Amino acid sequence: MKINIESIKKLVEDAKKESKNLGEIINPILQNYTLEKKEILEVCQIGKFIYNINCQISIIEKPSPPRPDFIIEYDSKLVGLEHTRIFSENAGNFNRVNSIIEYSEELYKSMFPNDKVHAIISVVNDNIIYKQIEKKKIAIEIALYVNSVKNGVFLKKPLYIKNVKTTIHSKVSFSYDEKKWQSDYLTKERLEKEITKKEKKIFIYKKDEKEISEYWLVLFIGSLSSSSYELNENEDYKLPSKFDRVYLVADFDSKIVRVN
Numbered sequence: 001m002k003i004n005i006e007s008i009k010k011l012v013e014d015a016k017k018e019s020k021n022l023g024e025i026i027n028p029i030l031q032n033y034t035l036e037k038k039e040i041l042e043v044c045q046i047g048k049f050i051y052n053i054n055c056q057i058s059i060i061e062k063p064s065p066p067r068p069d070f071i072i073e074y075d076s077k078l079v080g081l082e083h084t085r086i087f088s089e090n091a092g093n094f095n096r097v098n099s100i101i102e103y104s105e106e107l108y109k110s111m112f113p114n115d116k117v118h119a120i121i122s123v124v125n126d127n128i129i130y131k132q133i134e135k136k137k138i139a140i141e142i143a144l145y146v147n148s149v150k151n152g153v154f155l156k157k158p159l160y161i162k163n164v165k166t167t168i169h170s171k172v173s174f175s176y177d178e179k180k181w182q183s184d185y186l187t188k189e190r191l192e193k194e195i196t197k198k199e200k201k202i203f204i205y206k207k208d209e210k211e212i213s214e215y216w217l218v219l220f221i222g223s224l225s226s227s228s229y230e231l232n233e234n235e236d237y238k239l240p241s242k243f244d245r246v247y248l249v250a251d252f253d254s255k256i257v258r259v260n
Contacts, residue, residue, distance in 0.1 A: 022051050025059065033062050042083050045251060046070055049218055052254050053247075068205055068215070077213040080205055082243075085220045086194050088184060091227040093127050098176045098225075100128060100135055104142040105174035111143055118169035119146045122162040122177040126226075146174070178225050186221050186229035191248065191259070192239055194219060199242045214244040219259075222250040231255060 026047035035043065043062065050057045050072070060078065061071035068080035101121055108115070121142065130138055141158050148155035150166040157164075163177075198217055205215060221229040231250040237257050239246070246259035 018051065022047050025050055029059050029062050035062070042069065045220055045249075046081065046083055046218065048254060049247070049249055049256065052256060066201075066204055067209065068201075068212075071212070072216075074214075078211050079244075080209055080212045080215045082198055082201065082215070082217045083220070084194065084198060084217070086186065086190065086229060087227055088229055094176075094178060094225050094227040096130075097123055097126065097128050097178075098227075100130070100139055101142065101174050101176045103135065104139040104146070105172060107136075107139050108143040108146060108174070109172050111140075112147055112172075115147070115150070116169050116171055117146065117150050118167050118173045118175070119149070120165045120175050120177045121146070122164075122179060123160050124162050126178050126180050128160045142174075176225075181225045183222070183226060183228055183230045185232040185235070186237075186248075187232075188235055188237055188239070190229070191219070191237055195239060195241050195243070195246060195259070202242050216245040216247070217241070217243040218247045218249060220249050220251045222252040231257070 026043050029043050030040065033039075039062070043059075046059065046069075050059070055074060058073045059070055060073050062069070063071060069083040070081040072079045072081050128138065138158075138160075142161070145155055145158060145161060146164055146166065147153075149164045162179075195217065202215055205212070221231065228251075231248070237248055237259050239259050241260045243260070248257040248259050249255070250257075
């Protein structure tokens with residue numbers, strides 16, 4: 001099969017352009033606000049959403065509650081934008097395991113400050129059952145076991161660990177390898193339930209935000225885990241809402257559906 005060099009060049013140039021344009025959208029917010037990891041992800045998701053709908057939109061603010069998640073400027077008016085993820089019924093298991101692996105990564109950095117490693121971690125039955133008081137002890141066990149695998153030391157594997165693979169990396173990075181990650185399709189009923197829940201905030205916003213002309217809701221689904229849903233191409237997601245606009249975004253492939 002003949003390789004089309006020009007097509008490859010175009011893909012590379014398109015990726016560079018997207019990265020540059022996305023940076024122009026999100027960098028002012030990332031530079032002007034001290035944000036937690038979850039909030040940085042929100043900024044990146046909304047930045048990508050803005051880039052993909054091809055609108056001349058700027059993120060003006062990243063306020064704290066009880067204000068909207070974002071204040072954006074569109075068509076010379078201010079818009080309050082609410083961001084949310086729709087999680088599945090399996091999100092509890094995934095989040096519990098992912099949380100302790102993220103915590104273990106942070107502990108590893110302090111325990112082995114000169115190390116650089118990427119660890120892919122899978123656990124037995126995709127679940128670790130623990131009490132909050134036990135979290136640090138388990139996270140330390142994971143960190144120690146990752147270090148032993150990296151260095152070829154025979155340390156007894158914790159019972160809840162299925163496998164750990166390590167590779168040389170530019171920094172310390174742990175990834176949770178969930179084995180049974182297949183997501184369910186998002187139903188219209190589940191979408192409507194999430195929209196209705198978010199609509200309760202509009203009254204509060206309108207009472208305090210005098211300069212805002214419209215309110216948008218952007219709901220994200222999709223990830224390589226059981227914690228989220230997949231977009232059903234055969235589902236009609238159109239729904240009425242108190243929000244001026246509602247968008248449903250499949251985060252993994254950036255597909256966007258205008259709900260109202």
